[in-house]
Amino acid sequence: MSPRILSPLLLALVLVAAGCTNVSKLDLSNVGSRAMWQRPDDVVRALGIESGDVVADLGAGDGYFEPYLAEAVGAGGRVYAVEVDPGAVAGLDASIEAGNLENVEVVVGLPEDPNLPDREVDVVLLVNSYHHIDERPAYFRRLRADLAPGGQVAIIEPNEDLGGVLSLFLDEGHTSRAGDVHAEMAEAGYRSASSPDVLPVQIFEVFEVPSP
Numbered sequence: 001m002s003p004r005i006l007s008p009l010l011l012a013l014v015l016v017a018a019g020c021t022n023v024s025k026l027d028l029s030n031v032g033s034r035a036m037w038q039r040p041d042d043v044v045r046a047l048g049i050e051s052g053d054v055v056a057d058l059g060a061g062d063g064y065f066e067p068y069l070a071e072a073v074g075a076g077g078r079v080y081a082v083e084v085d086p087g088a089v090a091g092l093d094a095s096i097e098a099g100n101l102e103n104v105e106v107v108v109g110l111p112e113d114p115n116l117p118d119r120e121v122d123v124v125l126l127v128n129s130y131h132h133i134d135e136r137p138a139y140f141r142r143l144r145a146d147l148a149p150g151g152q153v154a155i156i157e158p159n160e161d162l163g164g165v166l167s168l169f170l171d172e173g174h175t176s177r178a179g180d181v182h183a184e185m186a187e188a189g190y191r192s193a194s195s196p197d198v199l200p201v202q203i204f205e206v207f208e209v210p211s212p
């Protein structure tokens with residue numbers, strides 16, 4: 001996500017000025033930080049991530065979600081922080097070491113394959129990274145092999161339908177529409193599992209693979 005979106009206070013003011021009803025979803029106990037609009041604890045809770053789970057953060061960037069995921073899965077669980085960008089991989093290594101996140105493993109992915117272990121991952125989370133993936137239906141069809149039975153894929157993306165507001169913070173092409181994501185995931189063989197209604201400026205769509 002562009003650094004411009006990291007201006008939480010300005011975002012709140014713009015949402016209010018635009019009369020955006022989603023302003024009530026801002027976490028005002030975290031004014032001035034990304035948590036105000038990203039609500040990481042609520043995201044983890046909505047996904048039902050529990051102690052012992054295996055989670056992949058696909059397109060982990062600078063590792064914003066890693067402390068929250070690491071705490072939720074606990075010492076008996078595992079977080080795979082997947083990145084394709086060598087600079088991000090180096091930054092992730094450093095922040096995981098600094099945070100002493102022993103249950104987080106950095107995985108160097110390929111653009112067409114996240115290099116996750118087969119049939120192991122309970123939740124694959126993509127935050128602001130879905131729109132970076134090329135050939136998405138083929139990519140997510142392949143990803144099904146990495147999911148544990150009952151595994152889910154959660155996609156959080158800047159909401160295209162807030163375009164006018166978000167264009168003040170984001171470069172073009174960095175937003176998605178829920179309907180387009182549903183169509184692509186259906187093409188990849190998934191069905192909708194839930195759409196948690198907790199985030200003010202991002203869509204939050206969760207998918208699963210129907211049993212045969």
Ligand SMILES: C[S@@+](CC[C@H](N)C(=O)[O-])C[C@H]1O[C@@H](n2cnc3c(N)ncnc32)[C@H](O)[C@@H]1O
Binds near residue numbers: 001002059063085
């Ligand atoms: C906008 S950043 C989001 C980072 C983080 N999820 C967050 O919300 O702070 C998108 C990240 O996705 C990564 N990325 C792009 N294509 C990818 C792929 N095919 N597999 C894994 N990561 C990818 C980029 O390198 C970038 O770090």
